[in-house]
Amino acid sequence: MQMPEPNQTIISQRDALAQGLRQIVGKDWVISDDAQRRPYQCDGITAYMAMPLLVVLPGSAQEVQAVLRFCNEKGVKIVPRGSGTSLSGGALPLEDGVLLVTSRLCNVLAVDEHNRVARVQPGVPNIKITEAVSHLGLCYMPDPSSQLISTIGGNVAENAGGVHCLKYGVTANHILGIQAVLMTGEMVELGGAYLGAAEGELDLMGVLTGSEGLLAVVTEIAVRLEPVPEVARVISMSFASVEEACECVGAIIGVGIIPAGLEFMDRKVLDAVSVLIKEKFDDRTAALLLCELDGTAVEVDALVGVVSDVARGQGAIELKVSTTEEERQRIWSSRKLAFSAIGKLCPDYYCTDGTIPRNKLPEVLNKMADMSKKYGLDYANCFHAGDGNLHPIIMYDAAKPGDLEKAEEFGADVLIACVDAGGVLSGEHGIGVEKRDLMTHQFTEVDLQQQQMVKCAFDPKDLLNPGKMFPTLCRCAEFGRMHVHNGNLRFADIPRF
Amino acid sequence: MTDTQTTASMRPATTQDVADILMDAASRGEPLVVRGNGTRAGLGNPVAATRVLELGGLDQIDFYDPDDLVIRAGVGATLDEVEQVLAQKGQYLPFEPPRYAGLYGTNGARSTLGGAVSTALSGPRRILTGAARDFVLGVEGVNGQGDVFKAGGRTMKNVTGYDISKLVTGANGTLAALTTVTLKVLPAPRAEVTLVLPAATLEEDVALFARMRALPLGLGGLARRVNASGLCELLVRVEGTVPGVAGNQQVLNGMLATRGGMVVLEQEQSRALWAGVRELDCLNAKPDELVWRVNLPATTMPAFVEQARSAGCINRFFVDWAGGVVFSTMRGVQPEVDTLRYRKMAEKAGARATLLRAPDAVRAQFGAFPPVSAGVAALAARTRTAFDPAGILNPGRMTVQA
Ligand SMILES: Cc1cc2nc3c(=O)[nH]c(=O)nc-3n(C[C@H](O)[C@H](O)[C@H](O)COP(=O)(O)OP(=O)(O)OC[C@H]3O[C@@H](n4cnc5c(N)ncnc54)[C@H](O)[C@@H]3O)c2cc1C
Numbered sequence A: 001m002q003m004p005e006p007n008q009t010i011i012s013q014r015d016a017l018a019q020g021l022r023q024i025v026g027k028d029w030v031i032s033d034d035a036q037r038r039p040y041q042c043d044g045i046t047a048y049m050a051m052p053l054l055v056v057l058p059g060s061a062q063e064v065q066a067v068l069r070f071c072n073e074k075g076v077k078i079v080p081r082g083s084g085t086s087l088s089g090g091a092l093p094l095e096d097g098v099l100l101v102t103s104r105l106c107n108v109l110a111v112d113e114h115n116r117v118a119r120v121q122p123g124v125p126n127i128k129i130t131e132a133v134s135h136l137g138l139c140y141m142p143d144p145s146s147q148l149i150s151t152i153g154g155n156v157a158e159n160a161g162g163v164h165c166l167k168y169g170v171t172a173n174h175i176l177g178i179q180a181v182l183m184t185g186e187m188v189e190l191g192g193a194y195l196g197a198a199e200g201e202l203d204l205m206g207v208l209t210g211s212e213g214l215l216a217v218v219t220e221i222a223v224r225l226e227p228v229p230e231v232a233r234v235i236s237m238s239f240a241s242v243e244e245a246c247e248c249v250g251a252i253i254g255v256g257i258i259p260a261g262l263e264f265m266d267r268k269v270l271d272a273v274s275v276l277i278k279e280k281f282d283d284r285t286a287a288l289l290l291c292e293l294d295g296t297a298v299e300v301d302a303l304v305g306v307v308s309d310v311a312r313g314q315g316a317i318e319l320k321v322s323t324t325e326e327e328r329q330r331i332w333s334s335r336k337l338a339f340s341a342i343g344k345l346c347p348d349y350y351c352t353d354g355t356i357p358r359n360k361l362p363e364v365l366n367k368m369a370d371m372s373k374k375y376g377l378d379y380a381n382c383f384h385a386g387d388g389n390l391h392p393i394i395m396y397d398a399a400k401p402g403d404l405e406k407a408e409e410f411g412a413d414v415l416i417a418c419v420d421a422g423g424v425l426s427g428e429h430g431i432g433v434e435k436r437d438l439m440t441h442q443f444t445e446v447d448l449q450q451q452q453m454v455k456c457a458f459d460p461k462d463l464l465n466p467g468k469m470f471p472t473l474c475r476c477a478e479f480g481r482m483h484v485h486n487g488n489l490r491f492a493d494i495p496r497f
Numbered sequence B: 001m002t003d004t005q006t007t008a009s010m011r012p013a014t015t016q017d018v019a020d021i022l023m024d025a026a027s028r029g030e031p032l033v034v035r036g037n038g039t040r041a042g043l044g045n046p047v048a049a050t051r052v053l054e055l056g057g058l059d060q061i062d063f064y065d066p067d068d069l070v071i072r073a074g075v076g077a078t079l080d081e082v083e084q085v086l087a088q089k090g091q092y093l094p095f096e097p098p099r100y101a102g103l104y105g106t107n108g109a110r111s112t113l114g115g116a117v118s119t120a121l122s123g124p125r126r127i128l129t130g131a132a133r134d135f136v137l138g139v140e141g142v143n144g145q146g147d148v149f150k151a152g153g154r155t156m157k158n159v160t161g162y163d164i165s166k167l168v169t170g171a172n173g174t175l176a177a178l179t180t181v182t183l184k185v186l187p188a189p190r191a192e193v194t195l196v197l198p199a200a201t202l203e204e205d206v207a208l209f210a211r212m213r214a215l216p217l218g219l220g221g222l223a224r225r226v227n228a229s230g231l232c233e234l235l236v237r238v239e240g241t242v243p244g245v246a247g248n249q250q251v252l253n254g255m256l257a258t259r260g261g262m263v264v265l266e267q268e269q270s271r272a273l274w275a276g277v278r279e280l281d282c283l284n285a286k287p288d289e290l291v292w293r294v295n296l297p298a299t300t301m302p303a304f305v306e307q308a309r310s311a312g313c314i315n316r317f318f319v320d321w322a323g324g325v326v327f328s329t330m331r332g333v334q335p336e337v338d339t340l341r342y343r344k345m346a347e348k349a350g351a352r353a354t355l356l357r358a359p360d361a362v363r364a365q366f367g368a369f370p371p372v373s374a375g376v377a378a379l380a381a382r383t384r385t386a387f388d389p390a391g392i393l394n395p396g397r398m399t400v401q402a
């Protein structure tokens, strides 16, 4: 993984820049010494590190504007950061760039119970929104596993998903309005605090969502609130083969049921987890599905019956259905502990998130087994089966020379297999630096150029989070010139209309 | 209805033909009207162009994978056909795309999928299941230089590059001539009933809507209209599994008992009723009337409606999305004056007023879509340039030149 060469001239101006920024945000909120900058060197991907030139923590949207205006004038790059849980290196700092951290922008600004909207600042951790409205019987639906820590601003930037987005949708489906600051310091308000507030102009809010901090810094978000479902029950279903478990996923959806969540865990994950939860799984079990159903009590009871029948028909060897909230929590604990359990099995692991059509699950999982042999690295599978969002966990040892590179190649092969199966490189973690160089496998040059042209409309100087998402830097001026060349007609000899 | 100066239309059958037409037009800087079959050509501002690029010929269904809840089709596939294909597997387009054929005096059977995505119109179910933008997974299209590009994909989740699919949804043909779209579909609810009850005041009704929506009752429609006998009534659509609907209906019976006079419409009757709501039939818009859509917070709706009615800006109206949208007619006597007044009123209330139907001259002068701030307008203009540097795709459809 290579990043653009840092600009030494900018680096040499560090002290002056720090001084200028202190005038904007106050002296305590610009971090320049080594010890305090160190925790910001990486995000959720610890394999990639860089020391940010400076770390700035603005205390208001106006300060964000002023910081961006200042950096834009000086030609200094900005990397936005929420809590730094990104699993694609989206918040990886640049040595010649300012890391703009939103952790001081952490207020729920307003809750509109009647219209079911909350206005929040970007640094609010996802869970805090639900906590602020739970006394009203409401919640904010998207629930990434990182929800205790990850910020709503980071969720918007990565269009985060979660276990319940199978039924309720991802972040983009729950955002009604965004206030954002462009690199020039100009503020734009998109949509608003009600359904339909964005009608009648280009869906700029839609393109900002999932733009990984490359288009603008989000300074306020209006999110939809939903009533908390009356009951939720989970069914744990064991299968003697991975194929049967995968086929059961399609079968459940095929009968017209969209579960609230539908998760897959393979035997390796179960073995790792059983140590932690001190519970044994049936020896015959090769894969386990967790299927959550929610709604009103009568409805859920009926759905539990239907799904159980489907699972038995698909060869499930054991079914456990939660009857109380404690049981539900206990059954889910295996899934929640999965990643930390695997973490105890190996010095390091690496997890990607390619997404495929659901019916390609068996095919791609089989390919993974072959890749594991090829690279001599062990792996485990624990993923959002309901929406075909894979999370292969590749185990390696960073202390062993060459192991990280092998793990990366293994991960890349999995992602390529996903694209070849009709899927995409990322379902919820984003491209960042991690999957950047694979973009050409999914998109043609024209596709990528069209995307980069959008970047030019927002950030023509390419100062916001450059080096992420695209394998090449944006050359806005050049794109402009290319338009002129394109005047000559392709296929000039075929008949015109 | 609009774009009346057009003299010739081109109806390509393949993406490559579309690309050739656009490259040719771009080389001469010739603007084009882009449309599906033109059934909703009256939506948006008139476009000053002499030739039409009609995409209705791209009407194949590429694949439909019911177990994976996904369909990909050419933009010219009709909504009727797509919905029929889905219905055979018990599935549907959850955003309930309106045709508005009655409004524009066109043939709704020819309304295309591409038109539904490009206009991003969503029906009454939006409050429960989402809008058109929430179901577009991927697109293929041709930009204003004749370059064929694709964006998005066919999987349920995707954060691979910018979400260009959202950007082109609702762009009304201004960014690209779309050629195929990939949509997420859902199993249609097995059961539906509609409870019809007498309306009270707008304030009381909106408060009642909110009380009902505070519970997870699967309400796929909450509207208030004047019925054929001139009576104001509330429509409450309950959807879901058979036991779920029965249970939720019981809860609602309890909540609504004090109102009295409730009538229950079962399955087929309920479907027919909401198809009419979706098409704004109950507005009974007369040919010379203007038709408006105003999006606003439900809580501010009653005061806004009262004010607009007494100012003569609303003639007849009905309310959908649990109070979050008002559809209304306006007398066509002094359309310029009233349009300006109504827009100002909406702006003051923090609402977005879209002129769904009006004479060409009115839309050309005031714009069919509500104005946005100068900053957003400039950003949108730069974004359009990123797709269509020569400005040949439906120029002016969404924006009024200052
Ligand atoms: C244990 C664990 C579990 C996870 N589970 C899930 C999961 O279930 N689903 C899922 O989708 N993801 C998951 N993630 C990934 C990650 O939590 C999400 O991507 C999350 O949205 C990142 O939020 P953050 O605040 O940490 O953002 P950061 O990591 O700080 O930043 C992420 C990206 O957002 C940009 N950004 C941040 N704030 C802003 C802003 N205000 N304006 C503009 N750009 C901004 C950054 O530049 C960067 O590109 C998980 C991560 C971990 C470590």
Ligand SMILES: Cc1cc2nc3c(=O)[nH]c(=O)nc-3n(C[C@H](O)[C@H](O)[C@H](O)COP(=O)(O)OP(=O)(O)OC[C@H]3O[C@@H](n4cnc5c(N)ncnc54)[C@H](O)[C@@H]3O)c2cc1C
Pocket: B200, B201, B202, B203, B224, B225, B226, B228, B229, B230, B231, B232, B305, B306, B315, B316, B317, B318, B319
């Ligand atoms: C065939 C027919 C069609 C009619 N169509 C309309 C019409 O399109 N618009 C109209 O204003 N009246 C219409 N009316 C008249 C309407 O039904 C009532 O008679 C009238 O609103 C009652 O007025 P009011 O002064 O008693 O109550 P008001 O105080 O005017 O209204 C009581 C409450 O009902 C609301 N309200 C009144 N009329 C409507 C309506 N049509 N839609 C939604 N909410 C309403 C008001 O905003 C108020 O909150 C129609 C009558 C007939 C017979």
